[in-house]
Amino acid sequence: MLIDSRLRTVHTGRSGSDPQQEQLVEQLLTSLGPEGIDDVLDGTCTLIYLYMKWLREAHEAHEKDVVEYVVPTLVTSLTMMPRSVPPEAVPTMAGLAIAAATGLSPTLWRKQYGDWTEAELTPLEATAFLLAEHINRVTDDQNFATRMITEALTQVESGVE
Template identity: 40%
Template sequence: MMTSPLAPDRAPVGDIAAALTVLDTRLKSIGSGEAAGEDELRSRYLESFGPLGAAAVLDGACTLIYVYMQWLEDAYSSQDEDVMEHVVPWVLGTMKLMKVVDDEGIPTMAALLVAPVVGISPTLWRREHGPWRKEEMTALEVAMVLLGLRVNELTGDDDSAVRLITDLLDQFEADDEAGDEADDGA
């Protein structure tokens, strides 16, 4: 069986830690209701990465979107419901109501939300259709945060979305260390 050139296993994961930091900061500010001054601090944080680092953070955000959509697809299908019916319209509808999200970024987010459900990497889909545009930056962050909020809501745990990712990273690190030990023993 031939795999798609846009298959998730071909995509770079990017800087998941930086994307997760942005997500965690946003989720905490939403939970506390205190977001004053955060936008400037977040902008300076992201600018500190430079162009290559910023691209890695965008890839990391796409990885988070991929993982959350996969998790949400499993959660909804276990209840005989469809993630495409419940999550995608909710995220896009919420984004349309937000004055900070440029309308031009919403169609791209629709594609990024659907991509994981149909077995396509959001990162590679975006690359296939051109470079990131400024109009999409806020929409990407908002989509990532809304998915994190939905994961937290479904689990009833305000830290579940972040923990889901950190647990996966810990698992990959443990698997990698086990693989290194097996290689050293051979």
């Protein structure tokens, strides 16, 4: 929902952050506690994994390498956001995307480096956002990435029942 909200903000042309939305996000995260925050981080990593899986399959269908075509664009975009994404976080986000592109769980990949730092939280969100936006541009559909995740969740829920 956070990524979808960010995408909608960009596409409606609003600039800056919405203070009310930021307050709601802060309240949500505070209410979750430490274990809930870990779940949000794992969920964000899962989004990145699913986005990269979709992008890998789309690129392979055209005999192209997702790492060659997506990761440089991701890195360039992240480096253009120095107030939100510290330069030292960019290699971590690139590594995370490459891990996901090769089929490795981003959460498992990250565990070898320890807990997420506070300085990496915004870059992690930015990475998920940029990958979703990339998918939306590729498909020429502003809601494709969100719909893809919603459909995946619906399939999981229907398979569990």
